[in-house]
Amino acid sequence: AQTVTQSQPEMSVQEAETVTLSCTYDTSESDYYLFWYKQPPSRQMILVIRQEAYKQQNATENRFSVNFQKAAKSFSLKISDSQLGDAAMYFCAYRSVAGAGSYQLTFGKGTKLSVIP
Amino acid sequence: NAGVMQNPRHLVRRRGQEARLRCSPMKGHSHVYWYRQLPEEGLKFMVYLQKENIIDESGMPKERFSAEFPKEGPSILRIQQVVRGDSAAYFCASSQETGLSGNTIYFGEGSWLTVV
Numbered sequence: 239a240q241t242v243t244q245s246q247p248e249m250s251v252q253e254a255e256t257v258t259l260s261c262t263y264d265t266s267e268s269d270y271y272l273f274w275y276k277q278p279p280s281r282q283m284i285l286v287i288r289q290e291a292y293k294q295q296n297a298t299e300n301r302f303s304v305n306f307q308k309a310a311k312s313f314s315l316k317i318s319d320s321q322l323g324d325a326a327m328y329f330c331a332y333r334s335v336a337g338a339g340s341y342q343l344t345f346g347k348g349t350k351l352s353v354i355p
Numbered sequence: 356n357a358g359v360m361q362n363p364r365h366l367v368r369r370r371g372q373e374a375r376l377r378c379s380p381m382k383g384h385s386h387v388y389w390y391r392q393l394p395e396e397g398l399k400f401m402v403y404l405q406k407e408n409i410i411d412e413s414g415m416p417k418e419r420f421s422a423e424f425p426k427e428g429p430s431i432l433r434i435q436q437v438v439r440g441d442s443a444a445y446f447c448a449s450s451q452e453t454g455l456s457g458n459t460i461y462f463g464e465g466s467w468l469t470v471v
Contacts, residue, residue, distance in 0.1 A: 280464070281467070282462070282464045283465070285461070338413075341460075343390075345398045345399070347397050
């Protein structure tokens, strides 16, 4: 079974600065998907960014980018030019490409990000 | 993320009552998933359904919990004889297909069940 670990329960960043959230995972599969979801105080789950393991290029979505290190099984999220609206819980998630795991997202426990004005 | 509709958003039940949570998937989506989020935890998979079929319920407690996705109407997650430990946020998600094609799973806004 796959596991996802987020070792930082809480992080804080000054507005307009850059912050990196860590995520590691354990799997024996060679192909899979990785995601970062954001859960603001409204508690809605919002997809931030997605990475396919077979792609070497790191995914980027505006101010959000990832550092995907497949050999190290690391998938960190970088938020540039942090804004107050970025304050939220951030969850890293894993999903297999095929089989039962292809429809089961495995989540980490989350990192609570605070943005300081 | 828009389009997965869940109701009610908040539900309070006394111990022993039944809770019914409803989910309408995004337009064009025929695959529905339910996840549970306990306080201070990430989401945990409960069940995966397609129309009129339960595909995988391996994450669902064996007793008191059931789910359905009828041919017509929303998916229903039903919790009978609720206990305090059932207090959690229940998220529904939907997708066009399973992960084989890499289709993204979109979440609803969640239903918060409080058992008093």
